[in-house]
Amino acid sequence: MADAELAAQIKAALSAVEVPGGGDLASFSGLSEIIVTASAVAFAIAVKPGMEAAFGPVRVAAQSAAQAVATGRKVMVSLTADKGTATGQAAAHGRPAPAPRSPVDGVRHIIAVGSGKGGVGKSTTAVNLALALKAQGLAVGVLDADLYGPSVPKLLGIEGKPAVRDDGIFSPHEAHGLKVMSIGSMLSPGQAVVWRGPMATSGLRQLLRETHWGGLDVLVIDLPPGTGDIHIALFQQVSVDGVVIVSTPQDLALIDAQKAIDMLRRMDVPLLGLIENMSYFIAPDTGNRYDIFGSGGAERAAAMLGLDFLGAIPLVMSIREHSDQGVPPVVGEPDGAEAKAFRGIAERLLLKAPQLRNGVTKPA
Numbered sequence: 094m095a096d097a098e099l100a101a102q103i104k105a106a107l108s109a110v111e112v113p114g115g116g117d118l119a120s121f122s123g124l125s126e127i128i129v130t131a132s133a134v135a136f137a138i139a140v141k142p143g144m145e146a147a148f149g150p151v152r153v154a155a156q157s158a159a160q161a162v163a164t165g166r167k168v169m170v171s172l173t174a175d176k177g178t179a180t181g182q183a184a185a186h187g188r189p190a191p192a193p194r195s196p197v198d199g200v201r202h203i204i205a206v207g208s209g210k211g212g213v214g215k216s217t218t219a220v221n222l223a224l225a226l227k228a229q230g231l232a233v234g235v236l237d238a239d240l241y242g243p244s245v246p247k248l249l250g251i252e253g254k255p256a257v258r259d260d261g262i263f264s265p266h267e268a269h270g271l272k273v274m275s276i277g278s279m280l281s282p283g284q285a286v287v288w289r290g291p292m293a294t295s296g297l298r299q300l301l302r303e304t305h306w307g308g309l310d311v312l313v314i315d316l317p318p319g320t321g322d323i324h325i326a327l328f329q330q331v332s333v334d335g336v337v338i339v340s341t342p343q344d345l346a347l348i349d350a351q352k353a354i355d356m357l358r359r360m361d362v363p364l365l366g367l368i369e370n371m372s373y374f375i376a377p378d379t380g381n382r383y384d385i386f387g388s389g390g391a392e393r394a395a396a397m398l399g400l401d402f403l404g405a406i407p408l409v410m411s412i413r414e415h416s417d418q419g420v421p422p423v424v425g426e427p428d429g430a431e432a433k434a435f436r437g438i439a440e441r442l443l444l445k446a447p448q449l450r451n452g453v454t455k456p457a
């Protein structure tokens with residue numbers, strides 16, 4: 094069925110859902126556009142501040158009405174209050190504070206990988222770090238939350254959409270021994286633009302909480318670059334063990350990283366340390382190392398930012414080639430300098446956050 098046709102059928106189904114105060118959801122002014130992708134359907138219901146609880150059953154009814162029409166697709170319905178119900182203002186007006194951070198079923202620990210700006214190698218780092226943690230005997234998953242540039246499926250050679258069980262729960266992809274979910278698998282090309290604000294945060298929440306992770310020691314979340322709604326929503330809802338920040342040697346990136354770090358500190362999210370990517374150059378022919386940006390700069394920058402320095406990853410052309418083939422260097426070239434660098438970072442991370450080893454599901 095064409096996407097537009099399915100959207101129209103869902104809208105028709107929503108006319109059977111009544112809203113508080115009279116009328117039906119299909120004609121309710123707060124109903125957003127219904128977005129249909131290859132594997133998902135998403136829409137939002139925007140209500141007046143204070144009406145969230147009254148509309149809770151509407152959301153549930155809308156979900157099942159839409160799901161009955163959109164068989165085989167994941168339905169995501171978000172309920173949002175108009176601007177002005179942001180956390181601080183809600184508290185100031187005596188409205189209830191947001192729900193406390195809560196664990197994710199089937200996931201013991203979460204670390205998030207962030208960066209001040211795009212293109213610094215955050216996704217490459219997230220994926221290889223996950224594989225290096227797996228090599229330490231941990232059961233590891235990756236959640237690609239980078240809505241605006243989801244690259245994890247490509248990096249891990251994943252194609253197609255994840256399976257949805259009869260109960261509406263996703264079965265994650267498996268790649269190189271990792272359980273993987275990506276917001277990218279939910280989008281058609283060019284769709285990120287329409288997945289803004291509440292829709293994006295709601296989509297992420299459902300990917301996180303409605304996936305059968307099946308007993309992970311660590312879930313590595315690849316965050317979008319910078320700081321935005323997705324970060325705030327995630328850190329408000331979920332307890333993370335900490336965030337690692339990826340940066341390149343350029344000062345500009347560190348200035349951007351500073352902004353991300355400030356936000357995380359304000360939100361009381363633990364910072365596990367700084368990773369410097371594309372730090373030094375390894376000549377492909379001789380294997381010689383060249384500190385093209387000088388040495389020690391990243392350690393100094395980490396100290397200046399009040400962060401532990403977790404390690405440096407070389408600038409190696411084969412990283413790109415491996416990534417293009419969906420085989421990350423930690424598994425594709427385990428003896429290479431970059432694989433060693435990622436393994437060293439995983440070891441330092443486990444020293445810094447030894448709780449990640451708690452309840453290791455497989456022997457190391």
Ligand SMILES: Nc1ncnc2c1ncn2[C@@H]1O[C@H](COP(=O)(O)OP(=O)(O)OP(=O)(O)O)[C@@H](O)[C@H]1O
Binds near residue numbers: 211214217244371416
């Ligand atoms: N150490 C490295 N050496 C060489 N190339 C690298 C290295 N790290 C990353 N790259 C390449 O840089 C590009 C950007 O990497 P990646 O997608 O991981 O960055 P990102 O910060 O997640 O970007 P975005 O914000 O766009 O998602 C990719 O082509 C990747 O292969």
